[in-house]
Amino acid sequence: MNWDDIAELMFGGLPFYGEVLGLVWMSIVAGAVLGLVGGLIGTFVMQRDMAFAVHGISELSFAGAAAALLIGADVVTGSVIGSVIAAAIIGLMGAKARERNSVIGVLMPFGLGLGVLFLSLYDGRSSNRFSLLTGQIVSVQSPQLASLLAISAVVLIGLLLMWRPLRFDSLDPQSAAARGVPTTFVSLAFMVLLGLIVAVAVHIVGALLVMALIVTPAAAAMRVATGPVAVPLLAAAFGVVSAVGGILLAVMGTLPVSPYITTVSFVIYLVCRMVGARRDRVLRLP
16 A cells, blocks of 8 residues: 555545534534433432432433334333333432432333333334334434423433532532432432433433443543542533544444444543542652
8 A cells, every 4th residue: 555545545534524423413513412411410410329310211211212112102202211211210219329220220221121022012124123122323313302402402401400409419428318308309400411311322322322422521630530520521512522432433334333432431531540640640659
């Protein structure tokens, strides 16, 4: 291979790449918004030790989306209904961590089993079934983009309105309750917001890998930053880079979008973990 061939590989496909980007710009917008909101809410997920809950909610979200696909209804609506039901159940029945994990452990196989049942009864395009599990870069169309942006806006506004009591309840629930914070309402409201953003994430990265855009960016940010402002902002930045970077890489390949998004997110986490470990070693030096 000579330099002309290399130049052709590097730059010859740019016009075609630009045309493809024009076809998936709605997915890029949805991914950026999801990465932003997912990173912000993921900070509270980590503080409240609820990473397992994200996966539990995604399974019932998958079941709701699969049911909607089976009956010909709007898939986003079905996904939202499944997520909100799961979030409400976890929020009401899982007040304590041990109880919460038990409830999630029961919901996960039930939701996944329902989803598999509905997909097995669906006789439409197989790509539609596969995309619910692993995501699909072309799955976001104009009506869906409007729904995804509206849901993300609701979650973002809800987070901003309850930011201070939610942070207090996440870090010290006993003191928050003693100071008059309505911890039950705050917890339930947070679970509903989490359910909504999980429902959105299912359509970008798939039900099986949704934690890559909600848990991993926040976990990475907590390795290298501290403070009530730095961690959420860095988590949101990591979420946007993971989502948009994964989509841009997926455009050039033939694989589903989810492996690219999860890989970018995981690499960011590894780098942050190494940076954090090195910083800790330096701080421990006499």
